[in-house]
Amino acid sequence: MHIVKAMGSSSSFRGLILCAVVAVAVAMAAGQTAWASVLPFSSIEALTEKAEVVFRGRVQDVEYRLVDEGRRVVTLLIVSVEDGFKGRDSGDVKVIVPGGRYGELVQRVAGMPTFYLDEEVVLFLERYPAPRASTAAERFTLVSMGLGAFLVEGDKALRRADELRVVRERPGSPEPLGEKDRRMSIAVLEDRIRAAIVMDE
């Protein structure tokens, strides 16, 4: 209380702190790593409708694999379902994310987020197409790339869409991927998913 009061009594110091915080925020925003992929915006409701599986879970395993005769890298995730909304209630889900790290090189498919071990995420997934009968593994991939992936941080859900260039459906229409679409409370995100599922039924 005493310290708060002492700090609060100094307008210069308060201003300086504010300026520094703003500057850091601007610096961090300016430094968002991104490459481009271009796609139309998808709302939570549209993603939910399109996805076969929607859940909140945790990344249990991240494996990089060199494929396509050595020219491409993919990341294979195992994500445990902690709170299933659609398609899955529990268990592990295998997710393919094009791009990843191999040796000293990184290959990025723009628009595909980078996942890290033990991250809490909300994922909108569609089945990886046409698995052969001989392939027992059931695999999924993200719906609409980074638009279909949220990182959960505390009570916030952050959409992993920094690497996307989003196309507006109509010339002059509002910014399609504004701050409220990039960051929302996890409660709001889950409510919207559940509402969309009810609507879909």
Next chain:
Amino acid sequence: MSRFALTSLMLVLCLGVVPRDADAYVRSLVPGGSACLYWDTREITWYLNDEGSSRIDDGTDIDAVIASFETWNEPECSDLTFEFGGLTERSDIGYIEPPPSADPEEDDNVNLVVFRRDLCTDVVPSTDPCWDCYEPDFDGPCCSTVYDCWSHSPTAIAITTTTFFTATGKLVDADIELNEARYLFTTGDGPVCEQGPALATCSSDADCGADESCMMERCRTRGCVHTDISNTVTHEVGHVIGLDHSPIPEATMYASAGVGETSKRSLHDNDIQGLCDIYPAGGPTLTCGGEEDEVPPTGCCGGGSGAMLLGLLPALMLTINAGRRERRGRI
């Protein structure tokens, strides 16, 4: 520290740190790191798949792609040059790391632009073994390579795949794919199409049923601008050279685009400044944050968050110390 001094410092910090519009280009960084992406050559050769756009048969598709790269060659303040290597039959995306002893002349990797006419899910039989290419015991090509098809999200319009060194950010390969299976690319200057970007919307007033070629023709003959090739590829090329999205809506590197947009076929001052700061004519390439760099880049936004935060550290230290001193004085 006196109140006057603190206020002065505050002003200096604010004016010096917050990006001015002209400076606000942003560089791409290695994921999870602070190294900026860059090419260590000033001549980047690229190729175009010889099919070009299968929907455009008057050559304007090829011209539009070439023009997109040429646009980045124009500013005289930079000597970075994109060299068109020509049309190629190749359609494979990615990068095969050559052995260390390999002759650079024999490097088989190419920077490629390719239009994908079909979705893999539409043309590849479900029994084809290429679907198993992500399995650990499979060492053949993936379906997109075998069938020259779009294997990404069907909703994506264009995708850039880049390969670079983790430690330094040095780029070694960049490929651009355009999804012609679901989107109508145009090259003209007509009015903006009223529909959304998805091809399916073109069937709304056409009696085409599911006939895709019919839909395409109806769309094309409307003479409106849908997804402009130059507007799209010029932006992608900005990423190829290591630029990230700009906060300036008028910049080519801005993060969103409108249907029918053509204004970003050319570069904004902000894009040019990024190009010329990183690859100045006659000067060294501006790198940052990598293991090979001893000094972070100077200038606003030159190195993204990592470098900027480094630059901010002394100011933050001063701020904290000033606060401590002030508190000590008051207690």
